[in-house]
Amino acid sequence: MNPAPMVALVGNPNAGKSALFNALTGARQKVGNYPGVTVERKVGRMALDDGRPLELVDLPGTYSLDPQSPDEQVTRDVLFGRQEGERTPSALVVVVDATNLDNHLRFVLQLVALGLPTVVALNMIDMATRDGLEIDIPRLSAELGVPVVPTVAVRKRGLDELREALGRAVGGGGKAVFATGEPGELSRLQREARRIASAVTTQHRQTNFWTQRVDKVALHPVLGPILLGVLMFVMFQAVFSWSQIPIEWLASLQAWLGDQAVRHLPDSMLRSLLVEGVINGVGSVVAYLPQILVLFFFILLLEASGYMVRAAFLMDRLMSGVGLSGRAFIPLLSSFACAIPGIMATRSIDDQRDRLTTILIAPLMTCSARLPVYAVVIGAFIPAKKVVPGVGLQGLVLFCLYLAGILGSMLVAAVLKRTVTKGGGGGFMMEMPKYQMPVWRDVALGLWQRAYVFLRRAGTVILWVTIALWALTSFPKAPNGVKQSEYSIAGRIASGIEPIVRPVGFNHALALAIIPAMAAREVAVSALQTVYSIDSGDDEKLGQHRLATRLRAAWPLPTALAFLAWFVFAPQCLSTIAVIRRETNGWFWPAFTLVYLFALAWVAAGITFWTATALGL
Amino acid sequence: MRLDQLPLHRQSRIASIDWDGLSPREARRLRELGFDDGVAVEALHRGAFKGPLACRVGRMIVALRRGVAASVIVEPA
Numbered sequence: 001m002n003p004a005p006m007v008a009l010v011g012n013p014n015a016g017k018s019a020l021f022n023a024l025t026g027a028r029q030k031v032g033n034y035p036g037v038t039v040e041r042k043v044g045r046m047a048l049d050d051g052r053p054l055e056l057v058d059l060p061g062t063y064s065l066d067p068q069s070p071d072e073q074v075t076r077d078v079l080f081g082r083q084e085g086e087r088t089p090s091a092l093v094v095v096v097d098a099t100n101l102d103n104h105l106r107f108v109l110q111l112v113a114l115g116l117p118t119v120v121a122l123n124m125i126d127m128a129t130r131d132g133l134e135i136d137i138p139r140l141s142a143e144l145g146v147p148v149v150p151t152v153a154v155r156k157r158g159l160d161e162l163r164e165a166l167g168r169a170v171g172g173g174g175k176a177v178f179a180t181g182e183p184g185e186l187s188r189l190q191r192e193a194r195r196i197a198s199a200v201t202t203q204h205r206q207t208n209f210w211t212q213r214v215d216k217v218a219l220h221p222v223l224g225p226i227l228l229g230v231l232m233f234v235m236f237q238a239v240f241s242w243s244q245i246p247i248e249w250l251a252s253l254q255a256w257l258g259d260q261a262v263r264h265l266p267d268s269m270l271r272s273l274l275v276e277g278v279i280n281g282v283g284s285v286v287a288y289l290p291q292i293l294v295l296f297f298f299i300l301l302l303e304a305s306g307y308m309v310r311a312a313f314l315m316d317r318l319m320s321g322v323g324l325s326g327r328a329f330i331p332l333l334s335s336f337a338c339a340i341p342g343i344m345a346t347r348s349i350d351d352q353r354d355r356l357t358t359i360l361i362a363p364l365m366t367c368s369a370r371l372p373v374y375a376v377v378i379g380a381f382i383p384a385k386k387v388v389p390g391v392g393l394q395g396l397v398l399f400c401l402y403l404a405g406i407l408g409s410m411l412v413a414a415v416l417k418r419t420v421t422k423g424g425g426g427g428f429m430m431e432m433p434k435y436q437m438p439v440w441r442d443v444a445l446g447l448w449q450r451a452y453v454f455l456r457r458a459g460t461v462i463l464w465v466t467i468a469l470w471a472l473t474s475f476p477k478a479p480n481g482v483k484q485s486e487y488s489i490a491g492r493i494a495s496g497i498e499p500i501v502r503p504v505g506f507n508h509a510l511a512l513a514i515i516p517a518m519a520a521r522e523v524a525v526s527a528l529q530t531v532y533s534i535d536s537g538d539d540e541k542l543g544q545h546r547l548a549t550r551l552r553a554a555w556p557l558p559t560a561l562a563f564l565a566w567f568v569f570a571p572q573c574l575s576t577i578a579v580i581r582r583e584t585n586g587w588f589w590p591a592f593t594l595v596y597l598f599a600l601a602w603v604a605a606g607i608t609f610w611t612a613t614a615l616g617l
Numbered sequence: 618m619r620l621d622q623l624p625l626h627r628q629s630r631i632a633s634i635d636w637d638g639l640s641p642r643e644a645r646r647l648r649e650l651g652f653d654d655g656v657a658v659e660a661l662h663r664g665a666f667k668g669p670l671a672c673r674v675g676r677m678i679v680a681l682r683r684g685v686a687a688s689v690i691v692e693p694a
Contacts, residue, residue, distance in 0.1 A: 063649035068642065102675040103651040186648050194656075194675075211678070212661070221665035313680045317668035320682075326669070351642075427685060428669055429646045432678040 004045070004053040005170050006087045008078060010111060011095030012104050013061035014433035016123040020095055020153035021058040022442050024162075040347075041086075048167040049160070056093075057086070064186065065110050069350040079114060091117040091169040093162070098128035098135060098150070099434070101201060105193035106186070108144060117169035118146045121162055125150040127434065132204040140200040154439045211306075211434045218310045228314050231307075235298045236336075239368075243290035250290070254283035273470055281466025281526050282459070288522065291368050292454055293447055295337040300446045303330075304438035309430060316428045322410050323417030325349070325428040328358040332409070335365035339576045341450070343583055353421045357413055359583055360421075360593055363576055364409035364569065366402045369521040373567050374401055376525050380548035381560040397564075404568045408600065420592075465523055469516045473531065485512060485531045504602060505562040505609035509554065514566070521573050558612035565608035570601025620689035621670060623660045631656045631674075632692040639688050647685065651675045658691055 011017045021029070025044025042058040059078060060071035067073040074083060081088030094111050096104040112118055120141075128135060141148040147165045151158030217223050258279050265271040302308045308330055316326030327349050335342030342362045349355040366374075382394045469490070478487030485491050486508065494512035501511050509531045517524035525547075532550045551560070580590040623629060631654055636644050651674045661678065662671040671680045 063646075066645065068645065100676050103677055186645070187653060190648065190651070190653055194653075215662060215671070215678075219662040219664075219671055221663065221668075225665070309680070313662075313664060313669055313671060316680075316682070317664050317666050326680075350646075427643055427682055429643070429650065429679070429681045429685065431650060432671060432680055 003087075004055045005090035006055045006057060007091045007093060007166065007170065008089040009056060009058045009093050009095060010075065010079070010107075011061060012063055012097070012100075012107055014431055015061070015095040015097045015100075015104060016153045017061055017095045018058065019439060019442060020093075020121060020123060020151065021056065022439075022445060023153045023156050023159060025056055040344075046163075048163055048170075050167065052167070052170075054166070054170065057089070062107075064107055066186070069347075071347065079111070079116070089116060091119065091166060093119050093121055093166065095121045095123050095153075098122045098125045099131055099133060101135070101197035102194050105144075105197055106189045109189050109192055112144055112146055119162065119165045119169050120144060120146055120148045121153075121158070122148050122150045123153055125158070126152045126155070127436075134202040134204060136200040136202070140196065143196045143200065154436075214435050215310070215432075218307065219313060224310070224314050228311055231302075235295070238298065239291050239294045242294050246290035247287055250283070250287050254279060254287070257283075272474070273467065277467045277470035278463065280529075281470070281523070282463050286455070288368050288372065289451065289454060291371065292337050293451060295368065296341075296447055296450045297443070299334055299337070300443045301438050304436070304443060306433045306435045309432050312428075312430065313432070320428070322414040324354055324357060324413055325351075327428065327430065328354065331358055331362060332365055335362040335367060338367050338369065338454075339363045339365065339573075340579050343576070343579050346583070351427075353417075356584065356589065357416050357421045359580055360416060360589065360596075361409040361413050363593065363597060364405050364412065366405045366568070367521070369573065370567055372522045372525045373517075374398060374564065376528075376547060377551070377560055377564055380551045381555075381557055401564060401568055404565070404604075408569060408604075412596070412600075465516055466526065469523065469527060473512075473527075485509065490515065501602070501605075504566070504605040505556075505559040505613075506566075506605070507555070507559065510559070510563060514570070517567075518574055521567070524567075557617045558609050561612050561617070562605040562609035566601045566605040568601075569604050570597055618691055619687050620658065620660065620672065620691050621683040621686035623658075623672075623691055625660050625663070627659065628694040629658050629691040630694045631658050632690045634690070635688040639685065643685055647681075647689075650679045651677055652679075652689065657694060658689070 009017055009021055021042065021044060024046045028046075029042060029044035040060070044056045044058070046054050046056050048054060057078070059075045062069075062072045062075045064072070065076050065079070067076050077083035078086050079089065079092075092111060092114075094108050096108060108120060122135065122137065122140070125135070135150075137148050137150060147169070149158055149162045149165050151162055218227060258275050261271060261275050261279065265274070299308075302311065311333075312326035312329050314326070315329040319326055319328055328346075330348070331342045331345040333342075334345050339362045342365065343359050346355045346358045346362070349358060378394050378397055382397050385393050387393050387396055472490035472493075473485065473488050475488060478484040483491070486495065490512055491508070493515060494508055497515070498506070498508055498511045501514070506514075509528065512531055513524045513527040516527045528551070529547055532547065532554070555563075577590045577594060580593055581587060584590070618629075620631075631652065633654055634647070634652060639647065656675055657673075659673045660670060661673055664670070667683060669680050669682050670686050671678055672686075673679075
């Protein structure tokens, strides 16, 4: 059977390409990566009206075919049939913002010159009408020499006509002919684009952008940063408050599953593995799904509405102080949910050195996986009293931990930009898209994709780690009178590490907990749980309250504080390291990250421990 | 007058761009975002503490740093 013809979706950023892709393919899409490069590959299936199937590939949004960033390189290679793992497209759909023809037409002209069958989707035509622009579509089509179909992707308008035009285009076939561009070529195309744009566009009245109204506040030198601060505050508040109820549901589900297993299975090794390893281990991680989803909900919303670029604008001055650009703000913000999507989001930074620096500091943002660790230790050691009315001491400590991560990252960035990632300086230049209402379907789709990735991780990496951890702490069985946590394999490994971390106040149990935290930070909690429960013999029902009581008995306060400080900087999870390896294409930078973060963590924990001890806490 | 000195909301036009004063990367990005001789330009917002500048170029709003904007020479529309 012949595979379905492949059609590539191309266009400038902010032309509504992804919305059109979602509208054409629905949920039938796969997100992956191009081999060897760090560019996302989105493929979906769609059917033409006569039933012929098509494979639609959503290429990264780019401004031209001159390869400057990995994104542009992939777009170009796919179009020329040189991209590994991709067929040469049978046709192109070029997505154009109808309100911004002067600029977007240049790329269209470049693409039409390739000689592939092409259909232009004149997207956001409703916005153009609202702005008082009238576009002579037959004339535009004649000027470009390809069919032009007006569409409104977010309202699913014009899709039938687009499919029809595509059906005719795919029939033909054709081969890309690459005309080498010479310097000045871009300017020539640009002038041609402007000529066509002004020939086909009639402007009826001065455009009155909503965007400008909103920007008066959003980009105001004083109000803008205040608004950004308020939005960030609301976002982090929501991460905690909106997720409370679903977290309780998940916790009761987990308890119920554990009870069922205990009730229906005989007391055995298998039951212990199932309850401690699988249900409690994986459950303690899945419990953070609601928080991650709330955070991503906000991030997706800010991106889809067009505000994210404004945030980058406002943050640029601050970021330039440490040698980065406002663009780094978006990946770093995502890193508060999880460093993995954050590091992946650095792909939008076109300067390689800026991008590298951002990747290296992303693990310092307090990701949501650190929350369970913070929550347990703060709950156990920091009294729940008010500092001033409305501000609790526990919340304040948590805030300080976040702040320590941010300040630490800025410090590290400043040092890196003056040493290992010196030079570059891509500056800050970006298009500010018009504000628009987010499409809820697209937000929901984005959330689903994030949830899926997270659950798959919980089902694989974290599952195996918890099982391995359970095995390492359970075997070999200690003879009477010897502590299981010291006699077991894990205990012996921890004894090896202990001399290194003893100066900063860590005891044997802590040394044991930071090993599995390498795999996934949140496992530190279940590790402590396992260590203290295995020693006491009551294996299955150690709640968080009891863990807190145990910790209070076992750790002096300076140790607890040092443990918190350690977690601000150190045990980056292995998945993050794996992503850094993939994104930097080698082992050097992940190794560098490991070493510098451990060094930083050790020093931070040490300073905290020694200071707290000296103060007599 | 240079674009970074242009008062806000004054309709202007790009008279010339000092392409040689820009890095090749900056020059290309600037071209891609529609900067060219004769294009209408208007300064819209300025970031605090010498932060970046947002301006309308043609129909597009573009953010850029003031150092780059200094290479763009504007004249009254």
